[in-house]
Amino acid sequence: MADKEILSTIRYVAGTKPVFRLSEITAYLNEPLSVEDLFTRVSASLAGLGLTAQKKGRDYEISRISPPQAYLLNPEESARLDAFFEQRTVPALLQESIEQYLAKKVGKDWTDPVILERLRRAIVAQKDDYWKPQHKRSLQYTKGYSVLGYLAYHFPVYFMQTEYLLALLAQNGLLKKRMTILDAGTGPGVVPLAVADFYSRLDSATADVYSIERSEEHVEAFLSLRESCVPRGGKVSIKPPIRADLRTLDPGTLPAQIDLAVFSNVLNELPDATLDTRAEIVARIAGRLAPGGIILIVEPADEENATRMRSLTVALRDKGLFVTSPCAFIWGTPCTAPRCWSFRAEPAIKMPRLMEILARCEESYRFVNTDIKYSYAILEKEQKKEQYRLSAGSKFLRLSKLQQHVGKRVNAAGLKMSQELGSARNHVYKICDGTAKTPVYAVLPSYHITPENDAVTTAPYGSVLEMKGVLVRYNKEHNAYNLLISRNTLVCRKDADCR
DSSP, X not given: OOHHHHHHHHHHHHHHOSEEEGGGGGGGOSSOOOHHXXXXXXXXXXXXXXXXXXXXXXXXXXXXXXXXXXXXXXXXXXXXXXXXXXHTOOOHHHHHHHHHHHHHHHTSOTTSHHHHHHHHHHHHHHHHHHTSOGGGOOOOOOSHHHHHHHHHHTHHHHHHHHHHHHHHHHHTTOOBSEEEEEEESOTTTHHHHHHHHHHTTSSSOEEEEEEEEOOHHHHHHHHHHHHHHSOTTSSEEEOOOEEOOXXXXXXXXXXXXXXXXXXXXXXXXXXXXXXXXXXXXXXXXXXXXXXXXXXXXXXXXXXXXXXXXXXXXXXHHTTTOEEEESOOOTTSOOOOOTTOOOOEEEOOOOOOHHHHHHTOSTTGGGGOOOOEEEEEEEEESSOOOOSOOOOTXXXXXXXXXXXXXXXXXXXXXXXXXXXXXXXXXXXXXXXXOSOOSSOEEEEEEGGGOOTTTTHHHXXXXXXEEEEEEEEEEEETTTTEEEEEOOTTOEEEETTSOOO
């Protein structure tokens, strides 16, 4: 009997009993196996099934692994995080460590005009490469000044972006008191360093952080910054990166139970990687998730990368992974993510000293990178019951049916899937209910704002909105539908009482 069939049998028995002996499995086997031989063949795969084994005499007791309880922020921790985000500044120690590493690598003061000009050329080359068609991009950032340019230009925003995402996970009860975290494609250690900094504001949470990286130059920068910024024996233990290519990675080299696997701005940069290839990479690592573990995928907010990432989440559904945020499928039907350009924005950061000095030139705008905009998805292996569902007999119209009601007032519901896309005169937000194949936007002219409808402007990204009395219009120029909100429209969040 193949190991796959044995594991399938164990999975079946585990579904009928919370605790059982491994010897019970032998009755289902077509070939005679001792308990020890059986354990040898399946032990490495038990964690992936959410099971653990304990030696009991000559047998093994198999039981389910209980997911750890969520780590809930207390008021003091929330206050510390709020104070950090209000500053909008990369920690001073990290800024200094990057400057010192840069000086060490170039062998002289990094403020030397020659060094600054080389950094500028590296940054311009990276940006030019980024905007090429995907099949012509290299985006290696793997050696020499390309790594130093990455530290100067990309690192600060991605670092702060990760801090915001960790706060989002904490606020949604997705962090645990003890966590094993994996950063896939870590580069110079953006995610691990952000984890260490974020956890420094928590009272008792701890984490072991693993990472994967193939570039020797990135690993060198990673280890240098870890040595300077992460105290030994502290709340967060950052392991040396696993040297591997994501496309050929052996999952057996990873921790057996991962609570959080992060793919931050990496999948879009794999040259010539098809949608199926990217989905297989994620699914392979998802096989190491602990019970209750999650996948976090983050990509840039530009239309090409954001829409490609949404298509990836659809492909991952066929591999047993389910999106839990920011999407919610309120009609209970899966989304195909057509033309889904959705992203979240955070307050711009303050320029680190290194970036500020690089920007002291004629074309300063080329070297300023302070805006935080990103597309993200949180996925799990087990689909949880949604907190909000619209029934088939609901008095709300599916957004896929809008073409039948142009020029009419209707009741509609959907998630707010963008920040402000309009202006102070006309507020515009992307709306999605998982059914529409054509983009839909809620439009609220400023002169129509009332206490009864301003929830569309104040609700956070990802909130479900119920809108009663919106006028349906078709925008031929952009092939999209607008839901026009007037002073007679009632808009409320799903956790409010819509009258």
